[in-house]
Amino acid sequence: MxxxxxxxxxxxxxxxxxxxxxxxxxxxxxxxxxxxxxxxxxxxxxxxxxxxxxxxxxxxxxxxxxxxxxxxxxxxxxxxxxxxxxxxxxxxxxxxxxxxxxxxxxxxxxxxxxxxxxxxxxxxxxxxxxxxxxxxxxxVVSDYLLGLSDLTGELMRFAISGIARRGGRAKANQVCAFVRSCKSDFERMTPYIRELSKKQAITTQSLEKIEDAAYAIAVRGSEYDLPQDMLDDIVTQTISTFGSHGDMKGRSRRRDDETDDEYHPDL
The missing domain is CATH 1.20.58.190 (Translin; domain 1)
Known part of the structure; x- marks a missing residue:
């Protein structure tokens, strides 16, 4: 024994x-x-x-x-x-x-x-x-908030991808305001939740991308006294022409590759 x-x-x-x-x-x-x-x-x-x-x-x-x-x-x-x-x-x-x-x-x-x-x-x-x-x-509250913080990146992709669609500019402005509100609310939690400050930096980048896209189209739209429907068509044609040269597709493929790395964390 x-x-x-x-x-x-x-x-x-x-x-x-x-x-x-x-x-x-x-x-x-x-x-x-x-x-x-x-x-x-x-x-x-x-x-x-x-x-x-x-x-x-x-x-x-x-x-x-x-x-x-x-x-x-x-x-x-x-x-x-x-x-x-x-x-x-x-x-x-x-x-x-x-x-x-x-x-x-x-x-x-x-x-x-x-x-x-x-x-x-x-x-x-x-x-x-x-x-x-x-x-x-x-x-856990930290998992909840960190998951929501990642949402802002998807909302940025959603807003920019649909900005050329009819009504997409108004939707992008709504998303922009929503992401800005999320960033402001999450900022108060950064001292208490580890890793949230890093995600806030990414949220800031996402917000800037939405703002830049919405601002660029707003400025272009103000240069021409055109009905909204006609302006939507011009934006759509511009994006379509840009994508037909392969640049947009190439960027899309690179984004997918980067996203694969992002969504497969080293556990």
Whole structure:
């Protein structure tokens, strides 16, 4: 029979093996969540850029499709519930956090397209509950805010991509005001949440890009006394002509490559 000391070290070994195995499973699950959330964001961008006579209905359709896709993530979190019971969640939060932030970014983008406002903490929590109303794991305020901070980058892409569409300039101005409000509100949280200051710098860059695009078109529009519909057509033709020379497509491909790196964090 092994001595009590050997038995004690065997117990430590089992605990360490269990911890490492669970950590690896959660890292893999978080990567899968990140991948699905990234695809959901791409799906939203793709649908809202489709031709439609009713942009509001198109945005509603995009949000519905995104929520259907995000059910896959919610099912994955349901399967992870037993892995994160009690204090296990706090021991493994760093493995869960990257995927959760990506999920919140996708969910908040769909919510914005559907309702035109910011998804609340309670609304995100509701998507992380089982049929009995029990949370799969605690939703940390820092993950919620960091996920929302990432949303501003997607809103920048949404505004600039659609600025050449009919009514796109007005929509870009709305997005600009919304992102500016988010930046102002999040600024008060930067002393308390690690990494938020870095994301605020990216939000500032996104806001500047929206402002520059909206300002450039506003200045050009003021130079000509044209009806709004005719001005929309001129902007659309200009963007189309620019893209036909391949520059726009090349930039789009480079952006996709950069986005792949952005959405696959080193866990």
């Amino acid at each position: 092994a001595s009590p000391l050997i038995q004690l070290f065997d117990h430590f070994r089992e605990d360490l093996d269990d911890y490492n195995d669970r950590r690896e499973r959660l890292i893999k699950a978080s990567r899968d969540v990140t991948n699905i959330s990234k695809k959901t964001i791409f799906l939203l961008h793709r649908i809202v850029m489709e031709e439609s006579t009713d942009d509001h209905a198109l945005a509603k359709h995009a949000a519905m499709r995104a929520r259907e896709k995000l059910h896959e993530v919610q099912d994955m979190y349901a399967g992870m519930k037993h892995e994160l019971e009690g204090d296990r969640f706090w021991r493994h939060q760093r493995q869960v956090s990257p995927g959760l932030q990506e999920y919140i970014e996708a969910l908040s983008f769909a919510h914005y397209l559907d309702h035109g406002n910011l998804i609340t903490f309670e609304q995100v929590e509701e998507t992380l509950r089982d049929s009995n109303g029990v949370l799969y794991f605690p939703l």
